[in-house]
Amino acid sequence: xxxPDPGQPGTDHLDGNMLAGPLAEVFAVDVTTATxxxxxxxxxxxxxxxxxxxxxxxxxxxxPACEAVILRxxxxxxxxxxxxxxxxxxxxxxxxxxxxxxGPTSPAM
Amino acid sequence: MARTAVxxxxxxxxxxxVARLVDRRRETDTAATLVLDVPGWPGHQPGQHVDLxxxxxxxxxxxxxxxxxxxxxxxxxxxxVQRVPDGEVSxxxxxxxxxxxxxxxxxPIGGYFVxxxxxxxxxxxxxxxxxxxxxxxxxxxxxxxxxxxxxRLIYSVRTARDVYFADELRRRARDDHGLDVTYRYTxxxxxxxxxxxxxxxxxxxxxxxxxxxxxPTCYVCGPTGFVERVADMLVALGHDPRRIRTERxxxxxx
Numbered sequence: 453x454x455x456p457d458p459g460q461p462g463t464d465h466l467d468g469n470m471l472a473g474p475l476a477e478v479f480a481v482d483v484t485t486a487t488x489x490x491x492x493x494x495x496x497x498x499x500x501x502x503x504x505x506x507x508x509x510x511x512x513x514x515x516p517a518c519e520a521v522i523l524r525x526x527x528x529x530x531x532x533x534x535x536x537x538x539x540x541x542x543x544x545x546x547x548x549x550x551x552x553x554x555g556p557t558s559p560a561m
Numbered sequence: 562m563a564r565t566a567v568x569x570x571x572x573x574x575x576x577x578x579v580a581r582l583v584d585r586r587r588e589t590d591t592a593a594t595l596v597l598d599v600p601g602w603p604g605h606q607p608g609q610h611v612d613l614x615x616x617x618x619x620x621x622x623x624x625x626x627x628x629x630x631x632x633x634x635x636x637x638x639x640x641x642v643q644r645v646p647d648g649e650v651s652x653x654x655x656x657x658x659x660x661x662x663x664x665x666x667x668x669p670i671g672g673y674f675v676x677x678x679x680x681x682x683x684x685x686x687x688x689x690x691x692x693x694x695x696x697x698x699x700x701x702x703x704x705x706x707x708x709x710x711x712x713r714l715i716y717s718v719r720t721a722r723d724v725y726f727a728d729e730l731r732r733r734a735r736d737d738h739g740l741d742v743t744y745r746y747t748x749x750x751x752x753x754x755x756x757x758x759x760x761x762x763x764x765x766x767x768x769x770x771x772x773x774x775x776x777p778t779c780y781v782c783g784p785t786g787f788v789e790r791v792a793d794m795l796v797a798l799g800h801d802p803r804r805i806r807t808e809r810x811x812x813x814x815x
Contacts, residue, residue, distance in 0.1 A: 465785060467809040470626045472670035473612040476575035482672040500673035501807065 468502035468513060474525055478532050481544055489540040492520030499523075499542070577614060580638065580666040582658055588725040592691060593655045594630060594641045599666055604633045607698040608675040608780070608808075611640060611668030615650055623649045628695035628782075628808075629669065630726075632702035638666070641725060643691040674780065674808040678706040682778045682804075685770045686714040687761075687791050689783025693718075693725050695808065696782060700730075704737050713741045715769050717761045717787065719748040743769040761787075763794050773799035778806065785809040 472484045484500040495517040502513040502522055510526030515538070522538035536542075584596040607629075614624040631639035644655040658664065676684065676699040686696040693716055703712060718724050724744070734742040745765055750758045771777040779800055781791045788809045795805050 465809075466626075467785075467788075467807065469610070469671050469674055469808050472610075472672070473575070473624075473626065473667050476667075476670055482670070485672040498673055500671070 465503045465505050465514075468498065468500040468504055470504055470506065471499060471502070471511065471513060471523075471525070474511060474527065474532075477527070478525075478534060481546075483542065483544065486542045486544040488522060488542045490515040490518060490520060490522055491538050491540045493518035494540075575667065577665045577667050579663050582660050582662050582664070583637065584660065585658075588641060589723050591644045591655070592641060592725060593644075594639055595654060595658070597638045597640070597664070597666065599636050599638050602636045602638060603669070605629055605638075605669035606672075606675045606677060607632055607702040608695045609669040609671045610695070611638065611666050612670065613640070613650065613654070614665040614667070615653060616665070624667075625650045626670075626810075628698070630694040630697045630701075632698060632705050641691065641694040641697075674782070674806050676702070676778070676780065678702055678708055680778065681710060683711045683771050683775050684713070685766075685777045685779045686712065687717070687766070687770075687779065687781045687783075688714065689717045689761075689787035689791075690719070690723070691725065692781075692783030692787070692808070692810070694782075696780060697726055699780070700733060700737070700740065703740070704733060709739055711739045711771075712737075713743070713770060715743045715745060715761065715765055717745040717747055717783070720746060721749075721751040741769070761791060763798065766791070766794055766798060770795075770798075773801070776801070776804065778804050780806050780808075782808040783810075 468484050472482055475483045486499050487496060488499055489496045493515060495515055501516060503516050505512045505514070510524060512521055513523040514520060515522055520538055524535040526533040578599060580597040580599040582595055583598045586594040588594055610626050610628045612624050612626050614622055616622045627640040627642055629638060630641040642651050642654050645651045674695060686699065688696045696714060700712060700714065703710060716724070730742055733740055745761045746754065746758045747760055748758050750756065779795055781788050788807050792805050792807050796802055
């Protein structure tokens with residue numbers, strides 16, 4: 453990966469891999485390996501495969517199929533603003549952890 | 562798990578640390594490998610990247626992502642940087658940045674475009690221009706681990722002068738068993754080349770890649786247009802999209 457060339461038409465976006473650094477400030481897991489569903493068209497795919505536009509005050513990630521905005525992240529000196537309204541869900545790979553599995557709870561609870 | 566004073570912060574993965582330049586190796590007229598010393602580097606997987614951040618005297622900051630091009634080696638981290646004309650960061654890193662100078666670094670980051678030495682599926686690497694950098698980390702890690710996983714690299718590059726890691730790739734193609742390297746020259750083919758310069762096509766992926774039935778993992782890295790074209794061709798050839806890993810960036814080269 454390297455910086456984008458503003459002079460190249462059609463190459464004004466990066467991909468979701470570059471979100472790993474900025475999102476690592478917010479999340480304890482690597483969100484780029486998560487699978488997300490686009491709230492606009494329903495496409496499901498890895499966050500790493502989103503189209504990312506970084507030449508803005510913040511980063512904007514769009515669906516590679518319908519171009520709808522899935523995620524916006526703006527970093528101010530004191531806060532990170534994360535807008536995820538374009539994602540119906542994010543499915544994050546997790547190591548096996550029986551106590552955290554959804555489903556019937558134990559009788560003790 | 563270690564907790565720090567920063568609320569909600571579980572790991573140091575997101576933190577900026579200060580790295581220093583130890584060595585710079587010329588790759589081409591416009592690209593260089595920077596060898597950085599990063600105290601306390603936790604290690605990385607082949608294919609991961611780092612963010613480098615520069616701060617101007619007036620406080621203006623610019624950060625860019627660069628692929629790590631070599632496997633784990635203690636506190637040494639190598640990134641290969643293509644100089645982008647009029648870029649904010651790469652002309653500094655490839656020119657002014659001197660041995661001993663500091664740069665802020667964050668990483669390792671990215672868990673998607675990653676090959677692990679424990680992976681057993683055959684691998685197809687397709688690199689366009691400077692997109693070779695993370696693929697080279699995979700090739701070197703494979704060699705270092707003595708892995709027998711079959712690797713094929715198709716390297717799309719403008720001319721022979723634009724080939725990164727040229728001598729090492731020639732040597733590894735000869736010595737690393739199970740590694741095949743094919744070049745696709747897009748602007749000017751060297752003398753004696755069997756084919757004229759042209760863009761990568763389905764025939765290249767068909768002839769020099771793996772049949773989809775082998776269920777290879779395909780890593781495609783390069784400029785956005787290149788990556789999308791190659792990924793589309795791989796899908797058309799019958800490869801499962803879930804086994805095609807892509808990483809895109811701006812400047813052309815393939």
